[in-house]
Amino acid sequence: MISRRDLLKLSSFAALASPVPGLVRGLGAPDYKIDIAPTTLDLTPRHRLKTTAYNGHAPGPLLRLKENQPVTIEVANHTDRPEVVHWHGLLNASNVDGAMEEGTPPILTNSTALYTFTPRPSGFRWYHTHTMAMNDLTRAQYSGQHGFLMVEPRDDPARYDQEFFLALHDWAGYLLASDDGAMNPGYAVATINGKAMGFGEPLRVKQGQRILLHILNSSPTEVHWIALAGHSFRVVALDGNPVPTPRSVPMLRLAPAERVCAVVEMINPGVWVLGEVRKHVQALGMAVVVEYENNSGPAQWQQPSELIWNYEQFAASQPADSLSESPIVVPLVLESKFRGHGAMEAWTINGNSYPNARVAPLIQGRRYRLQFINNSLDDHPLHLHRHSFELRSLGTPLAAAPEAPRKDIRGIIKDVLLVDSQTRAEVEFTADNPGATLFHCHQQNHMDLGFMMLLDYA
């Protein structure tokens, strides 16, 4: 008799050791190895944190992959519970995308799995655990299981002298009562690349350099605002996808799972702080020193007086040609369910929580417009797996009539979109990657409590 445990083992092995249609690697030597294991991280001199991480570091190893060149990544799970690694932003098949809900097998305790896929599209992606934490704010995305993944195009068009990969993360979570009457996570430490301000190595630059920053917000739940004192950012890509209109901005906003690629002209010699704009978050450690060559002394910070960001500024200035067929509109009403002042809220999409939240199956080849109607008091970083989407409208107040004119946004391709509370937003995507596809809020506590939906192809 085969137990459920045996079945899990078999399914894990079969899915990852067997060739998957369309994938060309089998059990050959892997291109990369990742060990998921308990680790102790020194975030600050006062904060030594036991967590789980990839290869003993948070962020884990930078994976540089070539677009359309198959790759095999060996992942060993040395933890006491099943794990899975999601390759965020890639157009992978469901069984290697890294979400058990889509059918990717779990990697059982003390087991090894091989993920073989052909990375596409090019750009700044990332990888992370895709498990549940529930009330344990040390697991899943609350842990250190995240890393950078760079899919390089065959021809690299970027012009820069030096590049840095930076991960924003919040640690040592605890639950606290919030104004919406429910519990929400708060954090004791905030870091860039796993180190609090002054505890990691500075970013060393030279005058006149163009540096390219690849910034990832790997926080389980928090939106972050980042500025570099004395400098501005020229945003060239969002979520790894080039923007139609690169612009210089004084600060960046990144919702959980979002990425920003920005060029900085190093024209202001000195020692500067790159860090969270909000004082209380920077005080938790989220900052890093940027040090020009032959400069020393205390790092300088220039406190911005307001938070400034909008997606639309990077949109195409000219409307794109309209598509011949109208998209299929899928309204998604996002709401919370009160579970008591001593609990985190549960979440529904069109009145149902995962796995009961459903919409009509996708028709391959058709264009879809997801209409997010955020009835809740929270902003939500919404993520669609295995597809990229184009931002079409944003920030429409819920009170506005659905047919009211709205600003048409074109050309911004993303896989995560922050939808503000009490607003409507729309994105479009083409159903061109058959297989089970997960849609969810990337706030760990929201996806844990029902804010997920599986899209199936017809």
Next chain:
Amino acid sequence: MLLALACLPLLAHAQANYEIQVYGAETVAPQTLMVELHSNFTVEGQQSIVDGVYPTRHQEHETVELTEGLNDWSEVGFYIFTSEQDGHGVQWVGDHIRPRVRVPDSWGWPVGVSLSTEIGFQRSAFSTDTWTWEIRPIIDKSIGRWYFAVNPALERTLHGPDVNQGLGFAPSAKISYDFTRVVSGGIEWYADYGAIGNISPVHKQQQQLFLVTDLNVSPVWEINIGVGVGATSATDHLIVKAILGRRFDWGRHSLID
């Protein structure tokens, strides 16, 4: 919670309910002033003057409580007690000051823990013990829709007939349930067992149970309404209470702070 200005069982004739509240562990946020009005009406209570102390029956007590948050883990509260009664008019009763600290959320303790201490004066017409001191540990916990709090308070008379009676034990507790996001209901229990080491006989103890509701209409408002019954002869037998609180942010709070 300051149920009585004096240690009631030590001075059973000094029943005087001015602030009837079980404290939660949370403190007022920094740069925020919490203004509360405690309105308590004794429907059935002591009916005669004892040792010069007014009877409690049909006394209407209005207590203004001002609490200022100092930082993320401390606050200080100030009370102005008043009483209104036929034949006595509106009278100032006394004032107390109450600093409080708590375990910060970031420590990640499984329960909320706080410690307050309160010292103050009340006129002899309302309490023979005119100066009192209290130390109050506070432990609370929210689990889903349930809320639990316990305040095992210790009280001492600093000036008055009971100055030599040592510490009194006056615990209180609360259990409530969130019926909706706005409406919670529950039970509050207040007791005073007398001096530690010399527990009062039951009939001299204070034992009160309140049926209460909390209305969470807004993060800035606090509303608590209750009806309480006393189970011993030393306790006021029927009291109606209400707390109306409003938070005022006086600091310059901006998104970048």
